[in-house]
Amino acid sequence: MKTDDLIKALAADAKSVEPPIAQTVALAVGVGALVSTLLFLWALGIRGNFMDSIATSIRFIFKFVLTMSVIIPAFLLVRGLSRPDFQPGNNLWWLALAPLLLLAAILLELASVPADAWHARMMGHNAVPCMIIIPLLSLAPLAAIFYALRRGAPVDPTIAGAVGGLLSAGIGATLYASHCPDDSPLFLAAWYTIGFVLMTALGALIGSRFLRW
């Protein structure tokens, strides 16, 4: 086929255009989060003293500050990375915000809690469920994000997949945080991070295989 002939065929197919990719990404993240939320409410539910904690516990509130500091930059990056001409450049540094916030919170916790209570705070009561449930609650968002990225055109599939995995873990962790009674930053650092690392690695792996176009 001559290129001019191909062009005629492409032009005849002009009306087949999909919705803008930014819209698809936003919709996918919303649907993925919604599915996980329903699953969460059905299986676990928010903790009984949720409203009390919101009003009284700075540690409880910090859990959501932390997860949002992952979700917002990761969402904006995933949306960008779905376009081939997007250059993340220095914007990748926004992903350092959550680790920095966590580090600061750890230092404050160590300063305000006596040393003999550190270990108990870190171990909490739900270490194993936390490790398992955060990844499980991340799966629906992960699938939705990959659906959107497949429709996009990421030029670095591994990075796009990794940030997508991170975003899914942020959503899973936000839900789990509203259920889990352990609020210490020491607990978050020890156990939540496992879910984040796991989902980021999984996203990178799947991305490198399935996001080429």
Next chain:
Amino acid sequence: MDRKARDAEWSKLMRAAIAGDEAAYRMLLADLSRLLRGVVRRGFAGVGVARDDVEDVVQEVLLAIHLKRHTWDPSMPLGPWVLAIARNKMIDDLRRRGRRPEVSIDLTQFDIEGEDQQASIDAHDVARVLNGLSQRNREIVQAISIDGHSARDVADRLGMTEVSVRVALHRSLKTLADTYQEKVQ
């Protein structure tokens, strides 16, 4: 026309194309194919690969532009988006030929205005078969592309609805793009 003016013109054509204007789209793709011939050849030469099948890659890039045009943000210039797609397809092509995927192709080395002499010589018939398509779909693609019929004419002739002709055409173009991806040499 300078680079900026050209990009503004392209962006305008692409916006019209996304709104369904076939004539604008055709004009844009014809323009881009001339640019891409130079870009692809110089890109491969830049990493020390002399190629006699530049047109093959140009067509692959055009298909990718078509199937991914919803990833262009209309508030951004079109040129860098086109070049990013071209680069991705070239890296992909090198990878399929067993080159190390790290080979980097510097987009800044491409002169957007470079309308080169070689470009028209390269525009030969790509010996690609439409064999991956079913008989019916091949007929549809050929009628529209090579014979230049409209989707409506083809529909009338084959006793199909215009919508199903359009759907078949779209599916066929996707299949063509996939054929490239699977092509191992």
